[in-house]
Amino acid sequence: SGEEGEVSGNIIAKNSLPLDRIKDITSQLYNPNILINGNFSINQRGTEFTNVKDYTSDRWYFASFDVNDSSGKGKISFINNQCIITNFNNTQNYIIQPIETKTAQQLCGKYVTLSAYIKVENATKGSVFIQLVGDNNVDSMWGENEVKIIKTEIYDCLNINEYTLCKLTTIIPEDIKTLCVTTGSHIDYGKGMPDNTAKVYIKNVKLELGSVATPFVPRLYCEELDLCQRYYCRVKISQNLITSNDKQILVNLKIPKNMRINPTAVFDTDAYFHNLSDGNAILIKHKGDSP
Secondary structure, three states: OOOOOOEEOOEEOOOOOOHHHHHHHHOOOOOOOOOOOOOOOOOOOOOEEEOOOEEOOOOOEEEEEEOOEOOOOOEEEEEOOEEEEEOOOOOEEEEEEEEOHHHHHHHEOOEEEEEEEEEEEOOOOOEEEEEEEEEOOOOOOOOOOOOEEEEEEEEEHHHOOOOEEEEEEEEEOOOOOEEEEEEEEEOOOOOOOOOOOOEEEEEEEEEEEOOOOOOOOOOOHHHHHHHHOOOOOOOOOOOOOOEEOOOOEEOOOOOOOOOOOOOOOOOOOOEEEEOOOOOOEEEEEOOOOOO
16 A cells, blocks of 8 residues: 555545645745746836837836827726726737847747736726737847737626636747737627727736746835846936037036847936026926937
């Protein structure tokens, strides 16, 4: 019969764990999240954006495009670790996170699972989706090559009025160099766009190795911020001593960490030179200008 605790034939020794206890233990195991800021905790650019086609919450790009409205109508907010999309247009409102080539190529030929919790309020129509797309451009989804849709899962807005685990599992093709996670609504998927007044809530977005959606466990805030600042960081310029002449102003600008590539920079507010001798302020750069 074997020693106590061993499995012999079809008999499990009495000190072995029961099946429900094994399931309870394994349900607590989790894979690391390949995505950055999957719970929308880092928002260096702000927490509310209207009619934009740009990065919003760190690492998340808002794709808001309407063939009938060049402004790309749509509103996105980030509250209590949730992404909330509303004011829908007629074509597409969804979020994208690109995964750089060095990471994406490590996933090629392997099973991955994408998951997110999604709920929809005030909808009488429409669908939401989760999706993996990619192409063979290095660190770019908008190169000369056509974007490849790897896999999409679609959910009827009327069926997810409470937070629902939405997921897909697939194998990443061997030729992929850049990978993107997308979720939201698009006119061509399922039943199309939700009502203009609908609200789509998204939280705990996770991409992981394997064929199982394991529990979402957030990183420490400081760790998540550090990962985000490799791509984007805000630096405050405020100095009393400035070296200048009639053609230039020299300011020491210290970037807090090594970034993914040599960074570009823009002012996020109007920039002024304050003359300490007479107190006058001279506008030197407008919001959005490069230094």
